Amino acid sequence: MLFTQLEFPIFFAIILIAAWLSRGRTLRNTLLLVASYYFYAHWDYRFCVLLMLSTAVDFVVAKQIHRSENEVFRRRMLLISLVINLGMLGYFKYCDFFIASARPLLQACGLSGETLGIILPVGISFFTFQTLSYTIDVYRRKLAPTNSLLDFALFVAFFPQLVAGPIVRARELLPQLAAVPKFSRRRMYGGAQQMLRGAAKKILIADRLGEMVDVVFAGPELYSGLTIWIAVIAYAGQIYYDFAGYSDIAIGAAKMLGYRFPANFRHPYLATSMGDFWHRWHMTLSRWLRDYVYVSLGGNRNGHWQTYRNLLLTMTLGGLWHGAAWTFLLWGLWHGISLAIEKAGATTKRMPRLLGWVMTMFIVLVGWILFRCAGDLPQATAMIQQMATFSKGIAWYPPLAIGAIAVMVLEHLAWRTPLRKAMRLPSDRWYSPIATTILLWALVIYAPQQFSPFVYFQF
Amino acid sequence: MCLAQFQSSSGERSPNDMPANIKELFGTWFIGVVVGTVIIAVTSPLFLRSYAPLTVDSVRQVYTLSQTPRYRWRSEGYADSVIGPLGMPGRSDLPATKTDTLRVALWGDSQTEGVAVSDADKIYAQCERQSVERFTGDEFKQMVVLPFARSGEDAHDWVPQMSRIDEHLTVDVHVFFIAELVDLAAANQSRSNVQANNTKFAYSNYAPAFVIQAARNLFTTGDGAQPRRLRFSLGPTQTVSAPPPRKELTHDQITKVDWQTSIHAITGGTTKPVVIVYGPVVPSIVSGTVVAIDEHANEFERIKQAAFSNGVVVVDVRDDLLDAAGRGNWPHGFHNGQFGSGHLNKIGNEIVARGILRGVKQVMRRTDQGSN
Incomplete structure (x- = not known):
């Protein structure tokens, strides 16, 4: 179900x-x-x-x-x-x-x-x-x-x-x-709103992005470099909103039943370093890996080289946890290497924040290509080549996917402003019933008529 | 290693207290629901297609879209179409008969209907424009094209309509644009008459499109035709493949079609010359691969032979479609759909219009030769 x-x-x-x-x-x-x-x-x-x-x-x-x-x-x-x-x-x-x-x-x-x-x-x-x-x-x-x-x-x-x-x-x-647990109207309302937000993330954003992602990743050689760039950013958005949407529904449902779950995401695409990214992405997995793999391997207690080795091993295992394919392993290794380099000091920490963000997003996006091309390394490398050279091909710019990317950007930017509170639709604000109604209508209008599973179900 | 620290409940702030007064609460939410729904109602035409009632046209004796100045299409392409008399998409009126014009009836399915493109880019409009631009001063007259194509129809529907149109209107040539050969195979099947004054989907007169769309999503599945069934039984479930759409024939079935009979049934439905323009979805992109080969190429050759022996002109636009795609101008698909898949776009319509003009030109040349 x-x-x-x-x-x-x-x-x-x-x-x-x-x-x-x-x-x-x-x-x-x-x-x-x-x-x-x-x-x-x-x-x-x-x-x-x-x-x-x-x-x-x-x-x-x-x-x-x-x-x-x-x-x-x-x-x-x-x-x-x-x-x-x-x-x-x-x-x-x-x-x-x-x-x-x-x-x-x-x-x-x-x-x-x-x-x-x-x-x-x-x-x-x-x-x-x-x-x-x-x-x-x-x-x-x-x-x-x-x-x-x-x-x-x-x-x-x-x-x-x-x-x-x-x-x-x-x-x-x-x-x-x-x-x-004690019944609380506030928690019920908060949980219901979080479930609604989660469903909106999945149905209104992730699924819209997925429509483009599926087509381009099925035959990237047909499309222009710019279209592939958009598709890769769309995939970054799809996997985030799909999983964050699922997590919101899970956390909201638990909240309505009277239980509190830890958060899983904190706007990962605002990260200005890879370490920061893993503070924001799939947080319950990253702390699990930290506490039960990285620490068990010795963590950073035995000098620099051991620390780097432990980082590489932890992240590679983390990659393999996502799926049984060499590209998942490579994805984990890619993140491990990035974290190790960052730890070594040649890092985004000393960079201006904007440059750090650009570098982090570049590493993350390349990582997502490896991740999405599960099992197909030549395709992943060909895509990266096409992006680097802005190769020619079908120039396809789906407005819904581009609109969903714009929503992703705005949502991330708004998170650092007072709008962040408003986006939670507090019960005592006049706009909350209006926004809730609009969201519900949008969800029903765009409800999937076909089976549309969550990306992370396969893991 | 910088991995995530546990944060209790996402650093989320619980919403403020609910209004204590239950009346105030219901009042606020009632107004909110009304305002929210009004906002959706006002903005939905920007992103939702129209749902229009189908009424039986007195001349054609089939269900056609009711006349409306604005029929919206949003999901694959983005266009507003006029639905004119006789259910003609794109034409707001029925042009008067003039001696210096050549009147063409255009038949087909949704590819020809073209609600995904604006009226000026529909096949009929491009034919008329091209007939002026390309044949001025030539031996041909300006064309007036009557677009009778309708989504989901095939020769089974067109044949009886042709004779009725011949009875009531002046038409010089009947043109069929065929994207799927199976559409021609149905020509010799028997059909039941529709009830006059009947209206299908009358509810779309009263319910706004966003309500209909929402209801379709909630209560139907697949293409909107199957009622949604909820499953509460335990899994695993057996995957039951959906029944094939009405049009789908297997490759074997198509090779057994008697095209002579089909073409004969078509020509038997009218006394006017008939042109068949063939333009399947080629090239198409299937699972990331370009498919440039028409899987029914052999059948098309059989149809051409049958058409020749029945005096029907056949035009093949497959090469033009392939050439256009080769130049990067994909004839099928849209930015809000998928290129190499689905319906003809403006470029595809232009190619088909050129093909129709070629066919009509051949017919007129034949007629002229015959009369000389």
Whole structure:
């Protein structure tokens, strides 16, 4: 069930009313757990088993880790969680990729090298990271394990964040699930507005940009360099508004149910350095990578070269997390190298802010080309060449995509002005009902008649 | 490493308190909803197409768009068209018969109807303009073109209309612009008569376009013809492919069409000369690749033979379409659509108009030779 499908508002309205009518934490959490499993099963009931497995393993393992003082035992337990969670992720997400990549070798050994055609369970990258963070936090003694399987199962499967984040940590959500939230009209209004904004980002901006992106990236050699520039900027906008829109709906839905999720985006295209960019882009993933990969590798504790190595490894793994293709890996490596260079001092920090912004956006845009051309490196390099030379070809300037890019620019600029507050449509402002009505009409008028999935669902 | 710090709830500010007075709250929102809707109603013509009722034209005996001075098209191309008498897109009046003009009836589907381009750039208008510009002082008269093409129609619809038009109006030549050969294949099929005084989509007389568009999006799916069905059952779902559009015939089916019969049915519907202009969507861009080959080229050769034996002039504009695209002037598609796909644009219409003029010229030459 997609947030932008008509089924979702109906499902959500029923759950919202039932949740606020249900008395007591157990009843409320049970209802939300059942709703969350239904939400997942609506896509494919068979993969609910994975959710259950991940929940059961980490619930038991975390308890064992917490109880024991024996470091070897604790490590073994952590290893079990890592092997099961990462094994699951590895099998479903990377198995075919590794088989395809190693095909010549496998064929040389007399094996067929045929991929297995494994279906990627929706949200597996998100919920495995979420359960892993719980177990690692317990192992690091930063968190005491919960005694409630119900709460923990809900933490893993809670439907607003189940399929594409934000990656919420146990210490953020579990304490909230341990109590019955207090009803607040303000939070309800704020949550509804955030959901509306999220839907607008997805349907009115991301989908409009996507129409151009799909066509140009399908055959970039046909189009002029300028058209490719526009398409690449459009893709930057599409992926941001698509994912930020999803995150807004998730955060808004949780808020309406009485829970608080961390923010996932903070206008990333205002970043004036790569470090700044990662402070603003997919923030829940970047802090996960920082705390559980970068820090685990040693962080910046062992000198410059180790720090650079750790940055490269963390970002490369982060790239691979997004998808099983060499270009995702390259995308991560590209960002890792940029961060390492920045860290080394030859950086945008000492540059004028405008120059820093231009350099950062250049690096980010080149990165998005690698990202979008998943699996097709020659195409990515050809596109970069065409952009550099402003090559000739079909000069296609779709007004809706260009309009959506203009909205993106204005929205980013407005975020640094007092308009930022107005854009949240506070309930006590005269323009809020008018703007809300216009947004609702626009959403219905532009509602997708065809299936239009979120970009990050594939990760 | 500069990775994100956790920020509680995005640094978001919760909205201010809601108005305590419930009456005030409802009042504010009621006014807001009304004002917001009025703003949408006033601005929507800029970005939304028209929905017009279809009425049965007394002469043509088919559903045509009702007469209106402004029929908007916004999604692929951006144009306002006049819908004139007999449902003619682009013509505001029916020109009086004059002896020094050559009257051509133009038939086709949405490619020929051309609501995506402005009236001055429609095929009929370009034909008339070119007939003045290119043939002045020639042996040909100025052309008056009556655009009877309508979206979704094929020879199945055109044949009976031709004889009715011949009865009621003066027409010297019938021209068919064919983008899909299957449109000709339907010529010899039987049809049921429409009910006179019937109106389709009458609700578009009363409901504004933005309301209709919103309702279509909410309650239908795909091309707007299938009712939307909500699914609350558990997945996975089996992907059921939608039934093919009415026009789609498989390659095998097309090769089995008896073109002789089809062409004969067309010429049987009129006593006037007939011209067929063929211009499929070539070149097209499919999944990022330019397709310059007409997959029905062999069938077109069969049609040409059938047309020749029935005295029908056939004009092929495929090379002109390919040449134009080769020069960077793509004949199909728009900036707000996709080049190499969809409907003819101004350039494409110009090419087709040239083709029509070539065809009409041939017909007139034949007629002159016959009368001499």
